[in-house]
Amino acid sequence: MTAQKKLLMSGNQAIARGAFESGVSVATSYPGTPCTEILESLSRYKSVQAMWSTNEKVAYEVALGAAFAGARALVAMKHVGLNVAADPLFSSVYTGINGGLVVVVGDDPSAGSSQNEQDSRHYARAAKLPMLEPSDSQEAKDLVVEAFELSERFDTPVLLRLTTRLCHSKTLVAVGEPQLDRVTATGFVRDFDKYVLLPRQAILRHTAIENRLVALAEHADRWGRNRIEWRNRSRGIITSGVAYEYVREAFPEASVLKLTQTYPLPAETIREFAERVDELLVIEELDPFLEEQVRALGIRVASEGWIPRVGELTPERIQLSVERKSPQPIQNGDPSIAGRVPRICAGCQYLGVYTAITRIGVRVAGDIGCYTLGALEPWNAIDTVVCMGAGIGTAIGMEKALGDRVRGKLLAIIGDSTLLHSGLGPLLDLVYNQGQTTVLVMDNSTTAMTGLQGNPGNGRTAGGEAGPGVNLEKLIEAIGIEWIRVINPYDLAESEAVLREALDHPGPSVVISRAPCLLLKQKTPVQQAHLSEEACTGCGECFQVGCVAIEKQNIHDFVAPLINHDLCVGCTLCVQACPEGALAPRKIVPDLVEIDTCLPLPISL
Amino acid sequence: MPAPTDLPLTVLIAGLGGQGVVLAGDLLLAAALHAGFDVKKSEIHGLSRRFGSVSCQVRIGRDLHSPLRGHGGVDLLLALEGYEALKQLPFLKPTGLALVNRLWRKPGAMSPAEQTAPAQANDRRLQWFAGTELTHQAESARSLNFYMLGVLASRLQIAEEFWTAALDGLRTNDSTEANREMFAAGMRAGQAAGKRRPRVTTK
Ligand code: SF4
Numbered sequence: 149m150t151a152q153k154k155l156l157m158s159g160n161q162a163i164a165r166g167a168f169e170s171g172v173s174v175a176t177s178y179p180g181t182p183c184t185e186i187l188e189s190l191s192r193y194k195s196v197q198a199m200w201s202t203n204e205k206v207a208y209e210v211a212l213g214a215a216f217a218g219a220r221a222l223v224a225m226k227h228v229g230l231n232v233a234a235d236p237l238f239s240s241v242y243t244g245i246n247g248g249l250v251v252v253v254g255d256d257p258s259a260g261s262s263q264n265e266q267d268s269r270h271y272a273r274a275a276k277l278p279m280l281e282p283s284d285s286q287e288a289k290d291l292v293v294e295a296f297e298l299s300e301r302f303d304t305p306v307l308l309r310l311t312t313r314l315c316h317s318k319t320l321v322a323v324g325e326p327q328l329d330r331v332t333a334t335g336f337v338r339d340f341d342k343y344v345l346l347p348r349q350a351i352l353r354h355t356a357i358e359n360r361l362v363a364l365a366e367h368a369d370r371w372g373r374n375r376i377e378w379r380n381r382s383r384g385i386i387t388s389g390v391a392y393e394y395v396r397e398a399f400p401e402a403s404v405l406k407l408t409q410t411y412p413l414p415a416e417t418i419r420e421f422a423e424r425v426d427e428l429l430v431i432e433e434l435d436p437f438l439e440e441q442v443r444a445l446g447i448r449v450a451s452e453g454w455i456p457r458v459g460e461l462t463p464e465r466i467q468l469s470v471e472r473k474s475p476q477p478i479q480n481g482d483p484s485i486a487g488r489v490p491r492i493c494a495g496c497q498y499l500g501v502y503t504a505i506t507r508i509g510v511r512v513a514g515d516i517g518c519y520t521l522g523a524l525e526p527w528n529a530i531d532t533v534v535c536m537g538a539g540i541g542t543a544i545g546m547e548k549a550l551g552d553r554v555r556g557k558l559l560a561i562i563g564d565s566t567l568l569h570s571g572l573g574p575l576l577d578l579v580y581n582q583g584q585t586t587v588l589v590m591d592n593s594t595t596a597m598t599g600l601q602g603n604p605g606n607g608r609t610a611g612g613e614a615g616p617g618v619n620l621e622k623l624i625e626a627i628g629i630e631w632i633r634v635i636n637p638y639d640l641a642e643s644e645a646v647l648r649e650a651l652d653h654p655g656p657s658v659v660i661s662r663a664p665c666l667l668l669k670q671k672t673p674v675q676q677a678h679l680s681e682e683a684c685t686g687c688g689e690c691f692q693v694g695c696v697a698i699e700k701q702n703i704h705d706f707v708a709p710l711i712n713h714d715l716c717v718g719c720t721l722c723v724q725a726c727p728e729g730a731l732a733p734r735k736i737v738p739d740l741v742e743i744d745t746c747l748p749l750p751i752s753l
Numbered sequence: 754m755p756a757p758t759d760l761p762l763t764v765l766i767a768g769l770g771g772q773g774v775v776l777a778g779d780l781l782l783a784a785a786l787h788a789g790f791d792v793k794k795s796e797i798h799g800l801s802r803r804f805g806s807v808s809c810q811v812r813i814g815r816d817l818h819s820p821l822r823g824h825g826g827v828d829l830l831l832a833l834e835g836y837e838a839l840k841q842l843p844f845l846k847p848t849g850l851a852l853v854n855r856l857w858r859k860p861g862a863m864s865p866a867e868q869t870a871p872a873q874a875n876d877r878r879l880q881w882f883a884g885t886e887l888t889h890q891a892e893s894a895r896s897l898n899f900y901m902l903g904v905l906a907s908r909l910q911i912a913e914e915f916w917t918a919a920l921d922g923l924r925t926n927d928s929t930e931a932n933r934e935m936f937a938a939g940m941r942a943g944q945a946a947g948k949r950r951p952r953v954t955t956k
């Protein structure tokens with residue numbers, strides 16, 4: 149055997165590599181931390197057609213269609229994305245597949261970049277499909293390959309569950325050869341009883357699924373990756389995923405049953421393990437998913453109630469929780485040192501929009517994207533944030549419940565990418581149910597928060613090709629909204645006036661605030677804001693813009709702005725906000741100042 | 754580098770968005786790999802916009818398990834900013850060592866002028882370096898991460914050739930003369946300071 153090449157890969161990159169080696173020809177996703185990088189990595193493999201889909205449901209359906217056609221397909225999404233894709237997920241377990249279908253879901257313990265901390269493993273049980281959980285990058289890559297075999301052997305989609313820690317950790321991976329002969333789809337064969345889920349067929353298929361689960365449980369008991377590592381038998385630990393690595397670190401002497409297929413479980417292996425250890429612990433991140441099933445087998449679990457259910461684990465947190473027989477708190481940094489609040493970039497269009505909104509004073513149903521930061525100081529502009537696309541619907545509900553009490557005072561805010569993801573249905577609903585809410589679309593021509601991915605709005609594909617992109621005004625008009633205006637968010641007076649007009653309009657209205665995300669075009673600014681200390685009265689209006697470039701200094705007996713010229717991009721919003729004319733733009737003499745505009749880092753959400 | 758018996762070694766690198774924390778971590782990872790160790794790295798950047806916190810952990814050893822350690826599990830803390838260093842102190846072992854760049858960017862502070870160090874700054878495990886000052890003087894402020902990585906390198910027994918190999922592997926726009934010079938300067942500063950303080954022990 150030749151020596152295998154080892155590469156350093158994140159969990160995400162390893163998943164992509166595994167898909168490539170499996171001969172995947174269609175891969176889909178919607179960007180979302182912790183899984184965004186999977187499709188980005190896949191787009192670099194020539195044999196894979198990697199696509200950003202409009203949303204996770206569409207992504208799932210495209211991958212399923214490819215699998216029906218006999219291709220191997222992979223779909224990746226973050227945990228809350230799986231909620232969006234749940235409908236086709238459940239039904240595709242009934243239809244089964246043709247070519248293999250692997251569904252990768254990334255949970256986010258500690259909700260570092262998410263609106264909740266759900267444990268997506270429950271989907272495997274609810275939808276009745278097999279689930280695998282890798283512990284490191286090597287296993288992530290290997291499991292993709294095995295998941296495709298499992299998928300085709302049992303005619304079912306396979307769920308591969310990751311967590312943020314695994315996605316974002318780099319470990320060594322021995323890569324294998326790609327099965328390029330598998331890239332060509334075998335073709336679709338009509339099978340009415342399988343692919344057409346009419347009621348009678350559904351009942352037939354349900355029987356098939358129950359039988360399949362029994363067979364999968366037997367497979368789990370024979371599969372080498374559900375493995376017992378015998379060490380000291382006074383303590384035995386059942387664990388899975390990245391928690392396995394923590395357990396090995398925290399209790400190096402303990403015997404371990406490492407579960408890799410975590411649904412359906414290998415009952416015989418679990419019984420065998422439990423019988424031969426004195427004290428049985430079950431250690432897993434988030435919900436007691438394994439623990440409850442182990443207890444349902446009639447096995448006593450000593451660690452019941454010890455393991456934290458909120459927040460990410462660490463080896464030390466597990467150790468302490470077991471030692472003290474109670475869940476110990478999340479291990480973050482020193483809480484007495486203030487945390488750093490994420491900030492909107494200096495000179496971003498959102499600064500203008502939120503300054504205008506603050507001046508008008510309205511209830512705002514928000515949505516998910518960079519603009520969610522408008523909920524924070526100094527604007528405190530957003531009142532609700534729930535999930536992708538929820539803002540418009542929530543606003544309609546508030547309007548219907550409160551009637552005249554909110555008329556002209558209710559705004560739904562949504563970004564271009566989020567609108568296309570799941571905001572069009574709610575917008576139709578607004579017209580259909582004759583609502584009067586104003587919808588503000590923040591159009592920055594990209595999916596900024598996750599790192600500037602393409603979307604149907606800008607037309608750019610995952611492979612980087614330019615496409616036509618949708619015309620938002622025409623789209624919104626076709627939905628039936630008659631009152632539509634586009635504003636330049638860098639004109640404060642205009643933004644405020646148009647927003648007031650829209651709010652007063654009797655009927656649904658849409659305002660589109662349009663300016664490209666600053667990260668799309670990083671260039672040296674031509675001008676910057678400068679303060680005239682004599683003119684400044686310390687009124688503080690400029691601070692309300694909320695620009696990171698506006699720091700504070702003491703002048704005379706009051707607080708005045710101190711413009712950080714390393715950050716100012718010269719958007720003039722603070723200049724317009726100052727009632728005293730104390731701030732003025734000044735041209736930059738080229739080559740004298742080296743400007744470091746916005747963040748050069750890849751952002752992750 | 755501590756002797757193999759002292760392994761595994763866990764290094765936590767912390768700083769602000771835009772300071773190059775992740776790149777510093779990648780270089781440490783590459784140097785340790787070249788030196789023949791098993792490595793694992795985990796990144797925490799969540800909502801790390803500019804001035805947000807960024808950190809990563811690099812673990813070096815043989816047959817490593819966890820990609821990260823929790824409170825009291827870190828041997829060496831390398832911090833590019835003061836508050837980020839203090840925030841991460843709960844992760845440092847009682848016997849650990851923190852190599853910190855002297856720069857204070859207080860979260861939510863009015864201006865850089867209004868900065869005062871909190872009580873934790875007196876922790877005996879902290880060792881301070883004038884990275885910001887020196888890189889500014891050399892007109893290579895952007896090479897701060899390389900300077901501090903040099904300081905870290907002075908405390909690890911990873912031979913110079915492996916660091917060179919790691920630096921050679923950089924993309925061209927990071928592989929500048931300024932970065933190499935600042936790395937070397939950091940190494941010298943770390944060695945000089947190390948003479949006055951005991952080297953890190955990892956047990
Ligand atoms: S002009 Fe004012 S608001 Fe615009 S980037 Fe500069 S400091 Fe910020």
Ligand code: SF4
Nearest residue numbers: 684685687688690726
């Ligand atoms: S808005 Fe103008 S007058 Fe008021 S504090 Fe700012 S610079 Fe001074």
